[in-house]
Amino acid sequence: MYGGTGLRSNSAVFDGEIPTQTSNWNCTVFPKLHIESIPDVFSPYVVFSSYADFLENQKIKRSKIIATMNEHVSEKWELQDCYTYAIEHILDLDYEHIDHVPVHRVKELHKYTQSQALDEPLLEEWQKYFAERNLEDGASTSKEKWQCFITEIWDSHLEPHHSFKLNTWISVTANDSYSLSRMHEKISDFLWQLLYLVNKRQIPEPEELTEGMFQDLFIRFARIFGLNLIGVPSVGQYSFDLYNKEISSVPDALLIDPLKGNSILGIVKVKNYYSKESDSQTQRNLERGTTVHNQDQCVDSRLKGQLVGDILAVLKNSMFGPTGIFGLIVQATEVTIVAFATENNYLECIKNGKFPNRDCATVKYSEKCNILAKRGRLELVKAFLGMADLMECL
DSSP states (O other), rough: OOGOEEEEEEEHHHOOOOHHHHOOOOOTHHHHTTTTEEEEOOOOEEEEEETHHTTTOOOOHHHHHHHHHHHHHHHHHHHHHHHHHHHIIOOOOOOSSGGGHHHHHHHHHHHHHHHHHHHHHHHHHHHHHHHSSSSSOHHHHHHHHHHHHHHHHGGGTGGGGGOOOHHHHHHHHHOOHHHHHHHHHHHHHHHHHHHHHHHHSSSOOOOOOOOHHHHHHHHHHHTTOOOOOEEETTOOOEEEEEEEEEEOOOEEEEEGGGGGGEHHHHEEEEEEEOOOTTHHHHHHHHHHOOOOOSOOOOOHHHHHHHHHHHHHHHHHGGTTTTTTEEEEEEEETTEEEEEEEOTTHHHHHHHHEEEEOOOEEEEEEOEEEESSHHHHHHHHHHHHHHHHHHHHHH
């Protein structure tokens, strides 16, 4: 086991110092379970790229997955550009706290997505036009004709400042019209849920927003990018053995694929409160145009510990095998991506309470990204689209 490294018993496990309820865990369990928490904060895409570490002991599969993912990146850059535009300009919100979002603004955006839906007949008309005129023409001629067509039809559906880049639409409308239509629908769905939450807060006697409400909001946001999640109460109980004692946990939500035997790409932990940095001063900085940096993630020790407890409970069901899985910490509208990587027999070590004389699991955290803020959404685009692709590849 572990390349011949000597094992030793972990007295913390034997002495019952680790609570049997993962809801009572905090970061103090990390050293007792030989988990190293990486102190640096990374971009969401860098943490997502840790999937390669999850497959470290599966060399052939790892090489194939990385090659396939690299192909997808080169093939879908146009689609990524559309998502980037959509979450910045169609989902045109830039706030750090849900209490700062004006009801009238969300209503305007939702009404816009409802009345200007990218219906299939229009997209088919675009495709037909481009296919008929792009066979023998030179690039400049085709683009000029395409520009005339967009001017003629697109302007009647969207305001001028909402026109997409020409070269992006040429490629995407020909190949990914279904994705674009679904994206538009999902943005409208997200805005509907956001409006429900904002309405509850901006009344004479504001109502408290529950974790279930924020969970639903996040799930609708993730679905914009093609991520499939299920949340409580539809999530069942998972368990693992800690020194031959069964420890149970119910994650708040799962990135899951029923078509692959309910295998799991990641788990979600939701709280209905913001981190310490999200206050009125942050919003004032935004209004003054001051750059807001989120280097101190303010994910408290207890929340990190609870997420790891959930991870250990579902690890044997991971799409990657028991060597790694993603986590997502959602604090109201703030999202942190987490990567948990370990070795093949780590769950056996937990079960027996015997570990090698070194850390044998690592936890890596991304910067905090607020889905109500443009910068936060932009940081998540590439990572979330990558996760959707990865679910197809695994």
